[in-house]
Amino acid sequence: MKTIRLILALVILALSPVDQIAAAESNCLTCHRDFEEDTGPSHKITRDVHFQKGLDCVSCHGGDPTLEDMDDVRESKGYRGVPDHREVPQFCASCHSDAAYMRGHNPALPTDQLQKYKTSVHGELLFGKNDSKVANCISCHTVHEIGSAKMPHSSTHPLNIPFTCGKCHSDADYMAAYDISTSQLDDYRASVHGMALLERQDLGAPACNDCHGNHGAAPPGTSSLSAVCGNCHALEAELYNLSPHKNAFEENDFPMCETCHSNHRIIKPYDAMVGSDDTALCSECHSHVDGTKGLETAEGISMAIAELVAAHDQAREVLEDAIEKGMMTTDEEFRLKEVDQLLIQTRTLVHSYSLDSVLPKAEAGIQKADSVKTNSASLIDEYYFRRKGLGIATLFITLLALALWLKIRRL
Amino acid sequence: MSDQSSTDKLYNWLDSRFKLGAFVDYMSHKVVPVHSHSMFYYFGGISLFLFIVQVVTGILLLMYYRPGADSAFESVRFIITNVSFGWLIRALHSWSANLMILAVFIHMFSVYFTAAYRKPREMTWLSGMALLGLSLAFGFSGYLLPWNELAFFATRVGTGMAGAIPLVGEKLLIVMRGGEEVTGATIGRFFGLHVAILPGLTTVLLAAHLIFIQRQGMSEPLEWANKPESEKTYQKFFPHFAMKDLLVWLIVLNVLAVLAVLFPDGIGVIHWPLGEKADPFAPPPAVIRPEWYFMFAFQALKMLPAHVLFLEGELFGIIVFSLGGLIWALVPFFDRKSARNEGSQLYRYFGYFVLLFVIGMTLYGYMVE
Amino acid sequence: MPKNKQSRRGFLELLLASSGLATIGAVIYPATKYIIPPKTAEANLSQLKLSFSRKEIEDDPKKAKYFKYGRDLGIIFVSDSGELKALSATCTHLDCTVQHRPDLGIIWCSCHNGRYDTDGKNISGPPPKPLAIYTVKEDGDAILVSKEDA
Numbered sequence: 003m004k005t006i007r008l009i010l011a012l013v014i015l016a017l018s019p020v021d022q023i024a025a026a027e028s029n030c031l032t033c034h035r036d037f038e039e040d041t042g043p044s045h046k047i048t049r050d051v052h053f054q055k056g057l058d059c060v061s062c063h064g065g066d067p068t069l070e071d072m073d074d075v076r077e078s079k080g081y082r083g084v085p086d087h088r089e090v091p092q093f094c095a096s097c098h099s100d101a102a103y104m105r106g107h108n109p110a111l112p113t114d115q116l117q118k119y120k121t122s123v124h125g126e127l128l129f130g131k132n133d134s135k136v137a138n139c140i141s142c143h144t145v146h147e148i149g150s151a152k153m154p155h156s157s158t159h160p161l162n163i164p165f166t167c168g169k170c171h172s173d174a175d176y177m178a179a180y181d182i183s184t185s186q187l188d189d190y191r192a193s194v195h196g197m198a199l200l201e202r203q204d205l206g207a208p209a210c211n212d213c214h215g216n217h218g219a220a221p222p223g224t225s226s227l228s229a230v231c232g233n234c235h236a237l238e239a240e241l242y243n244l245s246p247h248k249n250a251f252e253e254n255d256f257p258m259c260e261t262c263h264s265n266h267r268i269i270k271p272y273d274a275m276v277g278s279d280d281t282a283l284c285s286e287c288h289s290h291v292d293g294t295k296g297l298e299t300a301e302g303i304s305m306a307i308a309e310l311v312a313a314h315d316q317a318r319e320v321l322e323d324a325i326e327k328g329m330m331t332t333d334e335e336f337r338l339k340e341v342d343q344l345l346i347q348t349r350t351l352v353h354s355y356s357l358d359s360v361l362p363k364a365e366a367g368i369q370k371a372d373s374v375k376t377n378s379a380s381l382i383d384e385y386y387f388r389r390k391g392l393g394i395a396t397l398f399i400t401l402l403a404l405a406l407w408l409k410i411r412r413l
Numbered sequence: 414m415s416d417q418s419s420t421d422k423l424y425n426w427l428d429s430r431f432k433l434g435a436f437v438d439y440m441s442h443k444v445v446p447v448h449s450h451s452m453f454y455y456f457g458g459i460s461l462f463l464f465i466v467q468v469v470t471g472i473l474l475l476m477y478y479r480p481g482a483d484s485a486f487e488s489v490r491f492i493i494t495n496v497s498f499g500w501l502i503r504a505l506h507s508w509s510a511n512l513m514i515l516a517v518f519i520h521m522f523s524v525y526f527t528a529a530y531r532k533p534r535e536m537t538w539l540s541g542m543a544l545l546g547l548s549l550a551f552g553f554s555g556y557l558l559p560w561n562e563l564a565f566f567a568t569r570v571g572t573g574m575a576g577a578i579p580l581v582g583e584k585l586l587i588v589m590r591g592g593e594e595v596t597g598a599t600i601g602r603f604f605g606l607h608v609a610i611l612p613g614l615t616t617v618l619l620a621a622h623l624i625f626i627q628r629q630g631m632s633e634p635l636e637w638a639n640k641p642e643s644e645k646t647y648q649k650f651f652p653h654f655a656m657k658d659l660l661v662w663l664i665v666l667n668v669l670a671v672l673a674v675l676f677p678d679g680i681g682v683i684h685w686p687l688g689e690k691a692d693p694f695a696p697p698p699a700v701i702r703p704e705w706y707f708m709f710a711f712q713a714l715k716m717l718p719a720h721v722l723f724l725e726g727e728l729f730g731i732i733v734f735s736l737g738g739l740i741w742a743l744v745p746f747f748d749r750k751s752a753r754n755e756g757s758q759l760y761r762y763f764g765y766f767v768l769l770f771v772i773g774m775t776l777y778g779y780m781v782e
Numbered sequence: 783m784p785k786n787k788q789s790r791r792g793f794l795e796l797l798l799a800s801s802g803l804a805t806i807g808a809v810i811y812p813a814t815k816y817i818i819p820p821k822t823a824e825a826n827l828s829q830l831k832l833s834f835s836r837k838e839i840e841d842d843p844k845k846a847k848y849f850k851y852g853r854d855l856g857i858i859f860v861s862d863s864g865e866l867k868a869l870s871a872t873c874t875h876l877d878c879t880v881q882h883r884p885d886l887g888i889i890w891c892s893c894h895n896g897r898y899d900t901d902g903k904n905i906s907g908p909p910p911k912p913l914a915i916y917t918v919k920e921d922g923d924a925i926l927v928s929k930e931d932a
Contacts, residue, residue, distance in 0.1 A: 207908070398805045398808050399805050404801075
């Protein structure tokens with residue numbers, strides 16, 4: 003009998019919603035839910051990762067939850083109440099920086115957040131200048147609704163990060179005291195990265211924290227750009243580091259990628275960026291009389307890419323015509339994809355700023371594109387050949403039918 | 414006229430060996446009735462012509478086609494991309510198959526509505542029904558052979574329906590598929606059926622069908638029974654009707670050529686693009702449709718409620734179709750009135766019902782998706 | 783008059799004979815062309831026999847070669863353990879072609895530094911999914927690849 007009752011009790015417990023179990027153990031929610039609105043902490047808390055892992059109000063706020071009267075709770079032992087804005091980092095760190103404690107809850111989570119935070123611009127201002135406006139833990143992670151970055155509703159999920167940071171950084175009034183631009187969010191949303199992340203929902207695209215770091219958030223310095231951008235754009239960084247630009251940029255204190263691609267509003271690169279005319283970026287530094295082969299090289303690269311693009315477009319046009327005519331074009335479609343790859347590679351090689359590496363690749367692409375064009379054209383010829391053949395065959399058959407008809411009439 | 418004499422010489426040479434005289438005499442006396450529905454006499458011939466096209470193009474396709482899960486699709490793609498005129502041969506085979514089924518249906522209904530099945534032509538009707546069954550089996554088995562997505566799922570659904578037949582259903586399904594699922598083993602079976610068993614049976618039945626027709630001549634319309642001999646008009650089978658037949662064949666060949674060149678993958682709902690290779694693990698396409706000549710049965714079975722009386726809906730449908738088919742096939746034996754050249758209202762209305770049902774269900778099937 | 787009729791009859795016979803021959807020609811021509819085997823006399827099967835040997839893969843500076851499989855591009859390479867492995871060569875992020883990096887022991891996509899292990903599993907960078915795996919069989923000198931699920 004006893005075991006049956008025990009099992010029954012366990013089953014009921016297992017079936018009851020999480021918040022009810024927690025509420026049963028503490029009186030906090032019983033009262034707080036009565037007077038707080040639906041957006042209040044006692045209601046939001048069910049979405050919080052801490053609450054879901056079994057922590058309750060007392061775990062952070064302290065006090066004795068068994069007491070009936072709220073005033074008594076405030077007086078009770080260990081009550082911590084609501085921490086001041088500047089105290090929040092330590093408040094959270096009391097658990098999150100305690101490696102021994104964290105091991106018992108989420109051993110995979112690092113415990114260096116506070117340490118990193120202190121090196122961030124936010125942390126420096128908070129601790130160094132006692133600034134109460136800068137972001138602390140809860141500015142980004144929220145209070146009572148804290149989620150892991152994997153949860154779609156979480157403020158730290160990649161798709162939400164730009165807006166989490168933008169909440170302060172795009173607010174001109176709020177940022178007025180800091181003398182930094184507030185256009186980052188708008189710039190980012192117009193950038194190739196922002197469009198990939200927010201419009202195509204490509205979680206592989208970088209959000210703010212992928213370049214700036216998260217807890218240690220700071221602008222990447224000029225010298226570390228190569229590592230930051232090179233994290234994904236490895237080949238471009240590698241080529242650049244071997245190119246004559248590396249030393250030249252360093253000597254002039256030009257930030258490497260940023261000089262041509264800007265920072266937040268990094269738009270999809272276009273071929274006219276390279277060239278010798280006034281609209282090309284190269285001519286912003288180089289001139290025909292600067293003693294370098296800069297513009298000469300730029301012009302060569304620009305022409306090679308333009309030729310490849312033209313060959314590619316022509317091939318595609320002829321191929322599309324063949325596809326539209328219903329010919330079997332799988333082989334040529336496949337080869338055009340190879341041309342696409344060669345075009346990507348050629349454009350990447352721009353970062354070597356050397357004709358010797360761009361030209362052979364472009365040449366290979368042009369050759370392949372031309373053969374796609376030739377083969378597609380012969381497919382189109384085949385299409386007309388079929389129709390001509392049909393015309394001739396139908397003519398013969400019709401003539402024979404006609405002759406036969408005349409013959410029948412004469413019988 | 415030395416030309417004439419050389420053909421005469423050849424005839425004499427053959428005649429002295431095979432005694433052609435009686436045969437030629439017989440053929441030269443054969444006549445075909447001429448009346449307002451004479452045009453329907455040509456549909457049997459059209460079916461025969463399209464069957465010949467099927468045999469010829471089928472043999473050509475066999476030269477490159479290789480059955481098997483890892484070669485069937487690849488070899489069909491090879492035929493239409495690499496072999497010169499391979500696309501044409503496949504298009505002709507597919508178009509001719511569809512047109513042949515259409516011609517066979519027209520042939521059947523025209524025979525039915527003129528009650529040409531009546532005594533003494535019961536056996537011709539029966540052999541024709543068997544040939545119709547063979548044609549449909551040709552269509553069903555041939556559809557799988559390219560082993561593309563379209564074919565794979567249609568075959569899975571089609572063979573699945575056979576599984577609903579009581580008692581033998583499950584066994585039949587396994588025999589048809591060569592296992593529990595549609596796999597490479599199914600291709601082997603369908604291939605054997607399509608290129609050996611069905612052609613063999615068809616040749617025998619077709620020969621019988623044609624001999625019956627030659628022996629008994631064309632059926633005369635019912636209303637001729639009370640006509641005086643002087644009002645009946647005839648044309649000679651040879652050369653008149655034979656040449657007209659040939660003329661119709663040429664027109665059909667022309668239509669076939671135009672369709673095959675301009676629409677090698679078919680048009681509208683009658684199409685057979687090669688598409689992607691069959692992938693048993695891929696999600697089935699949104700619309701799985703049988704070929705148009707199975708649509709009426711497919712749609713009717715789909716529309717049946719889960720249970721009719723005490724039977725499962727699908728089972729009920731299969732029983733009704735089997736019974737209907739049986740009555741249809743045995744109609745010459747039931748319809749005693751036509752046998753007395755009187756014409757039967759009952760069977761005429763039954764025919765209208767079947768025709769409307771088939772056309773209606775087919776159209777409905779294409780409209781509901 | 784009869785002479786005229788005679789010549790018209792002759793013309794008809796001529797028309798019948800010539801158009802008849804032409805029609806037969808129009809039917810025979812494609813059939814004959816069809817029978818002549820094309821340059822590659824056989825269809826590529828789903829089990830693809832590669833046109834190069836293991837040695838050629840080993841001699842490649844990147845110890846890898848690409849092959850075309852239906853509409854897909856595949857990469858075959860010699861892994862650290864000396865085993866031949868084949869994967870789909872199209873990165874699962876955007877459609878760049880991946881490469882073998884024997885120096886790092888990984889499959890690498892240069893477009894955004896996407897990395898896969900030699901079993902095709904995405905290990906870092908933007909790729910959201912692993913690369914599809916091809917089954918490799920060695921039959922004497924011949925290398926045969928096929929899609930794993932088929």
